[in-house]
Amino acid sequence: MATKRISLLSAGIIFGILAVGCVSTPRTDVPISDPLASATGADMQRTTEVQLVEQMGRYRTSYQRQLELLVEFYESQGNGLKAGWARQELEHLKAGPQRPYLVIAEIAGPELRATSAVLDADLLYNEGLQLMKEGRGSLGKIGVNKKKLYQAVDKFNELITNYPSSDKIDDAAFQVAEINHHYLADYPTALVYYQRVWQWDPQTPLPPRFQAAKIYDEQYHDRNQALNYYRLAINLESNYPENVETAKNRIEALSSEMMR
DSSP states (O other), X not given: OOOOOOOHHHHTHHHXXXXXXXXXXXXOOOOSSOTTTTHHHHHHXXXXXXXXXXXXXXXXXXXXXXXXXXXXXHHHHTOHHHHHHHHHHHHHHHHSOOXXXXXXXXXXXXXOOOOBOOHHHHHHHHHHHHHHHHHHOSBTTBTOOHHHHHHHHHHHHHHHHHOTTBTTHHHHHHHHHHHHHHTSOOHHHHHHHHHHHHHHOXXXXXXXXXXXXXXXXXXXXXXXXXXXXXXXXXXXXXXXXHHHHHHHHHHHHHHHHHHO
């Protein structure tokens, strides 16, 4: 089966876009729209989106460089006023919101398949797990080290990017989803990665559908989608008996609420 290779240029979109600022602000706002509702259409237009985002990143980087040159020029002239103007504009550019318009799971698309045992991919996965363990801390959400968690995400994304046919891509996607779901509160990104888990390995032994149901249930309060994914979890993720029991209870509760 042919596999899809993700170019380093495309895979670097996130970092290229954020290069202007030191740290991007994580997305904590919950959108009104369903992140997966238009996923199929978005995937079909992904090439165009990638091109637009890449172009925007190049323009932003060029804009920053021109401002830096302007600062240098006015300083060399001894024109403190105009150098200050340019420096102020540069600071505003760096401080402004710079969103990760595309994440690696979106760039990779739904057609990858977790088929091959790849040693280097396994090593990356283990490195990511270790960073994730260190980032979670030992007291639940107390003592969480987000820097470590972001480093873990980078490792898992590197695996997906460089070894798109590895049998660890679905595992890596699940761990990125878990970090975004439980520690970074980035629910749209979590849902995209959970979806990629079952797309990349329809027989995955992991519980991405149950976790997607939890987000729809607890964060979006979308009863219909929550019911849909709870039912899928019962049918396809029965190796997690506690999840199945929770899903059954939530289906009963949500169904009762909808009948009122």
